[in-house]
Amino acid sequence: xxxxxxxxxxxxxxxxxxxxxxxxxxxxxxxxxxxxxxxxxxxxxxxxxxxxxxxxxxxxxxxxxxxxxxxxxxxxxxxxxxxxxxxxxxxxxxxxxxxxxxxxxxxxxxxxxxxxxxxxxxxxxxxxxxxxxxxxxxxxxxxxxxxxxxxxxxxxxxxxxxxxxxxxxxxxxxxxxxxxxxxxxxxxxxxxxxxxxxxxxxxxxxxxxxxxxxxxxxxxxxxxxxxxxxxxxxxxxxxxxxxxxxxxxxxxxxxxxxxxxxxxxxxxxxxxxxxxxxxxxxxxxx
Numbered sequence: 172x173x174x175x176x177x178x179x180x181x182x183x184x185x186x187x188x189x190x191x192x193x194x195x196x197x198x199x200x201x202x203x204x205x206x207x208x209x210x211x212x213x214x215x216x217x218x219x220x221x222x223x224x225x226x227x228x229x230x231x232x233x234x235x236x237x238x239x240x241x242x243x244x245x246x247x248x249x250x251x252x253x254x255x256x257x258x259x260x261x262x263x264x265x266x267x268x269x270x271x272x273x274x275x276x277x278x279x280x281x282x283x284x285x286x287x288x289x290x291x292x293x294x295x296x297x298x299x300x301x302x303x304x305x306x307x308x309x310x311x312x313x314x315x316x317x318x319x320x321x322x323x324x325x326x327x328x329x330x331x332x333x334x335x336x337x338x339x340x341x342x343x344x345x346x347x348x349x350x351x352x353x354x355x356x357x358x359x360x361x362x363x364x365x366x367x368x369x370x371x372x373x374x375x376x377x378x379x380x381x382x383x384x385x386x387x388x389x390x391x392x393x394x395x396x397x398x399x400x401x402x403x404x405x406x407x408x409x410x411x412x413x414x415x416x417x418x419x420x421x422x423x424x425x426x427x428x429x430x431x432x433x434x435x436x437x438x439x440x441x442x443x444x445x446x447x448x449x450x451x452x453x454x455x456x457x
Contacts, residue, residue: 186212190267191322193308196258210249212262213282215329216241217293217301220257227252228289229406238298240333241290244282248410259305263326270319271327276354277334280341283357291336304329345391352377353391356384357399364403365427370396405441408434412450419446 186192196216216226217240225232226241227250233241235256243249245265268278282289293301308325311317341350356373363372373396374381385395392399404426411422423434438446 186262186264190319191261191263191308191312191326193262193305193312194260196256196260210243210247210262211245212264213245213268214241214243214249215261215333216243216251216258217261217305218256218258219302222256224256225252226250230409233288233290236292238293238295239290240293240301242282242333243289247289248406261305261308261326261329267319267323267326270323271330273327273330277330279354279358280337281330281333283354291333291340293336297332297336300332301329304332349387349391352379352384353387356388356396360396360399360403364400364407365425367400367427401437401441405438408438408446409449412446422446 196218218235218237220237221235224235226235227233227248228241228243229248235251304325308322311321311325345353355377359373359376370381370385374384377384381396388395388399394402407426408422411417411425412419415422417425419435420431423431426434428434428437435445438444438449442449444452
């Protein structure tokens with residue numbers, strides 16, 4: 172199958188004009204499942220059993236493991252390289268998410284990859300709760316007229332349980348007084364990475380010195396502010412190279428590089444390949 176040439180990732184429609192869908196992993200597939208793609212919905216993918224394989228999220232590989240929940244925001248690059256899993260896929264729109272009353276910061280905590288991996292490994296007690304809530308969702312969706320308020324409450328409860336588990340995991344690696352700053356940093360980088368802002372720009376917004384901010388990043392994220400920005404630029408570069416017909420020069424300008432040759436040098440330093448080489452290699456693999 173040839174990769175679609177478009178200005179963004181090919182989008183897989185999980186909702187089919189619905190606000191919320193729940194489907195078994197073992198029966199769900201489409202031709203887009205064979206290539207990296209994105210969704211126009213939030214996705215909670217719960218794996219109960221697996222025979223192995225990888226889950227690619229924003230071009231990073233994560234092993235498919237039982238009792239693991241993968242959490243994806245709309246627009247993220249995604250590909251499941253094995254369909255031998257048993258589990259469930261819960262998808263919902265941004266509009267439906269708003270009906271739950273979840274705070275935007277809490278949603279960001281659940282679906283942010285600032286702590287390096289977009290998944291949670293559920294303890295046994297939470298597995299039981301999660302599966303029971305999903306079963307209630309499925310029962311309500313089978314009604315002739317599903318009550319969306321009931322479904323909204325179920326989703327809210329699921330997200331609150333996931334949020335609590337996120338907080339448990341975060342407390343193990345980051346004191347609460349620092350985690351808020353690091354989440355704000357991640358949010359700001361998402362909004363400004365095309366502007367190539369300095370570490371001082373983010374430090375000023377957070378009310379600390381650049382040295383202190385980089386120290387927090389090194390201690391808790393094992394990286395620096397500059398590296399977080401570079402990683403985000405690299406992900407967007409790959410998305411545009413793989414799934415758009417934009418020239419390398421056009422991509423460089425879209426990502427805030429004033430000089431295309433600087434973008435080429437940046438990309439080769441990060442990947443070992445030029446943008447053209449990566450695009451050629453991708454075309455030969457499909």
